[in-house]
Amino acid sequence: MDKRRVVITGLGAVTPIGHSAPETWQAVRNGVCGVAPIAAYDASGQKVTLAAEVKNYQPDDFLDKKEAKHMARFTQFAVISAREALKDGGFTLENADPDRCGVIVSSGIGALQNTEDEHSRYLEKGIDRVSPFYIPMTICNMAAGQVAIDAGFRGMCSCPVTACAGGTNAVGDAFHYIRDGYADAMLCGGSESAVTPLAIGGFTTMKALTQSADPSRASIPFDAERSGFVMGEGAAILLLEELDHALARGAKIYAEFVGYGSTCDAYHMTAPLPGGEGGAKAMALALSDAGARPEDVDYINAHGTSTPLNDAGETAAIKTVFGEHAKKLAVSSTKSMTGHMLGAAGAAEALFSALALKEGYLPATINYQVSDPACDLDVVPNVGRDAELRYALSNSLGFGGHNGSILLKKWEG
CATH class of the missing domain: 3.40.47.10 (Thiolase/Chalcone synthase)
Structure with a gap:
């Protein structure tokens, strides 16, 4: 069977340097550094005090209050980015078969903050007072699941949990899935929100994070003075389509996915x-x-x-x-x-x-x-x-x- 061609037709993102794909890309072109002192909690007593957090983020700016309440931060980022990718791509299920539209969204850790919060609740109030939403909000696959629910995509829905390679595995697996004939369109990417005391502490003790207090000398790839990475958070979602499917609906195309x-x-x-x-x-x-x-x-x-x-x-x-x-x-x-x-x-x-x-x-x-x-x-x-x-x-x-x-x-x- 001939390999089908696959193209990228929609983009969405929430990152440390922007609340959308265009805003993030413009920040990249401007050379904006998203590293800053940790704002999520008081990190003054830690060795690591910097992170690349999503700035000035309020869920209510993007999501209905009721739906946001039962989505962890990493899931919120994914759903917001997926909606943007679909809107950017002009994609609706009116011109697609939902059973041939799938989702692959990675997360390495899921909602670690929820675990920390619920553990504290358990210690304070007892094990039977843990939230009934703890598990369904926390597990790594829930960003993928909520994206599929929100988009109405009923094909394959999966979550590669391969640490720092997860986002690439997600988009690569989605590419192959379309190319080999199993789907016509896929929402794919990754989402993460792990700027928490436990995550920062764990990565610090294994000496993976830089302890620099200077944002301009913290995340410095290839520099001889590099001393570890800076924890970031956010999401990016790509809409991939089989070429003829995209052309038939007059979609704009960003690039072709080839390998x-x-x-x-x-x-x-x-x-x-x-x-x-x-x-x-x-x-x-x-x-x-x-x-x-x-x-x-x-x-x-x-x-x-x-x-x-x-x-x-x-x-x-x-x-x-x-x-x-x-x-x-x-x-x-x-x-x-x-x-x-x-x-x-x-x-x-x-x-x-x-x-x-x-x-x-x-x-x-x-x-x-x-x-x-x-x-x-x-x-x-x-x-x-x-x-x-x-x-x-x-x-x-x-x-x-x-x-x-x-x-x-x-x-x-």
């Missing part, structure tokens, strides 16, 4: 394979899946977490796959602006990659100051730039050894 690779290091709980071998295989698989050559790629939106091991390992992996062409590639990390959105990161970066292709623009790695010989690629330092782009790759590498890579192509009709 996906996913691997596992099978090596360590948190550390990547030395040299980034697993990530390299994922990139190579994405290229092979698309029938593309390494030299076709113009831009890589790197996983680029700002941890010493990740950035050096990812650089080595890129050199392994691209050889001499690696020197000609632009390789930036938008986590310098958004922080690390965990299960939503890959989805946000897929969105940025699609817009980079559509507008011919390379996002910067902001706040870059000190070069590192182990990260000696063109990281688009500090200022984004216009460029002729045809193919963009986006990488995600997660705890547990999960690796995902997607390849997008400029829409050329």
